[in-house]
Amino acid sequence: MPTGLDHITVVAASLEAGSRFVRESLGVEPQAGRAHPSMGTHNRLLRLGDTVYLEVIAADPDAPPPSRPRWFGLDRVSSATPPRLAAWVASTDDIVSVAVPALGVVETMRREQHAWQMTLTADGDPPLSGAGPLLIQRAPGVHPARALPDAGLRLRWLRVHHPEPARVSALLATLRLATQPEVRVVHGDTCSLVAEIDTPSGPRSLGRA
Numbered sequence: 571m572p573t574g575l576d577h578i579t580v581v582a583a584s585l586e587a588g589s590r591f592v593r594e595s596l597g598v599e600p601q602a603g604r605a606h607p608s609m610g611t612h613n614r615l616l617r618l619g620d621t622v623y624l625e626v627i628a629a630d631p632d633a634p635p636p637s638r639p640r641w642f643g644l645d646r647v648s649s650a651t652p653p654r655l656a657a658w659v660a661s662t663d664d665i666v667s668v669a670v671p672a673l674g675v676v677e678t679m680r681r682e683q684h685a686w687q688m689t690l691t692a693d694g695d696p697p698l699s700g701a702g703p704l705l706i707q708r709a710p711g712v713h714p715a716r717a718l719p720d721a722g723l724r725l726r727w728l729r730v731h732h733p734e735p736a737r738v739s740a741l742l743a744t745l746r747l748a749t750q751p752e753v754r755v756v757h758g759d760t761c762s763l764v765a766e767i768d769t770p771s772g773p774r775s776l777g778r779a
Contacts, residue, residue, distance in 0.1 A: 573668055573746045575753055576661035576706055577715075578618075578728060578765050580626045580776075581642050582653035585614050588626035591653035592616065595776045596769050598721045600626050606681060610636040611644060617718035618725040618767060621661075624776075626653075639694030641704075646695075655763045655777035657696040658703050658728060660747055665689070665707035670744055673697050673705055685709075699761035701732040702741050726766040726773065727751070731758025 582588030589600050600614035603625070610633040616624040629644050639645050642657050662668045665687050669676050674691035689705040691697060696704060732738045735755045747753060764777040 573660050573662040573705075575622055575703075575725075575728065575747075576659045577623045577625050578655060578725070578763070578776075579642055579657040579659065580624065580653055581644055581647055581656040582626060582628050583647055583649045583651055584631075585612065585626060585628050588628055588653045589614055592624065592626060592776065596723065596767060596774050597771050598723060598769065600624065601718060604681065605630055605633065606679075607633060608636060608679065608681075609638075609640050610634065611640055611642075615714060615718055616723065617715050617720055618723050619715060621713055621715055622725050623715040623718060624723075624765075639692070641690055641694050643695040655765060657700050658763065659706050660703040660745065661706050661708065662745075663707060663710075665705050668745055669705055670741070672702060672741060676705075698732065698738060698741070700763055701730050701738045701755075701761050703745070703747070705745070722768075722770040724768040725752060726768055727754055729754045729756060729764045729766070731756055731760070731762045731764070733757070733759060733761070 580588050593599050600616040603613035603615045605612040612630040613625050613627040669689050673689040687707040735757050738755045
């Protein structure tokens with residue numbers, strides 16, 4: 571049951587603000603994405619490889635408020651909140667066996683004709699303030715990155731900063747992510763994520779330690 575890095579997520583007060591943050595960091599504009607009616611959110615996407623991508627996500631001002639907390643901690647984001655790399659998602663082909671209580675519960679999500687399973691916490695916040703991943707299980711052979719235009723971007727690694735790196739590493743080991751070379755856990759005074767990405771203009775960093 572392989573588990574691997576699936577995508578990294580920038581949260582923002584609006585898609586425009588989040589896209590500007592990505593463009594200023596990487597020199598590339600995210601592409602139009604889709605809406606998530608059950609969560610009252612929408613996104614834009616940017617390919618970072620064959621099976622990994624970047625997501626910019628924000629509350630959808632045109633959608634009714636959801637009956638539950640929005641995912642990725644978006645209910646805590648206001649117009650004064652600067653965009654940031656706030657979460658990451660790992661894919662698995664057996665989410666029920668891999669998921670642990672720290673990640674929340676496994677739920678089935680639907681959008682139009684698509685359905686997938688995902689771990690979600692009760693308050694909507696990413697696990698361990700973003701240091702731990704959300705888990706996702708899609709239908710076999712289905713991955714959004716393959717349908718996105720290739721702008722020449724490739725994720726080199728994701729660095730997870732956390733005051734208790736051993737705790738994060740133990741969680742990743744439980745999820746069978748500890749051997750993922752592109753995920754690095756280091757000490758930090760607060761939790762933060764930094765992605766190193768190869769671009770047509772050379773290596774660029776997204777996020778702040």
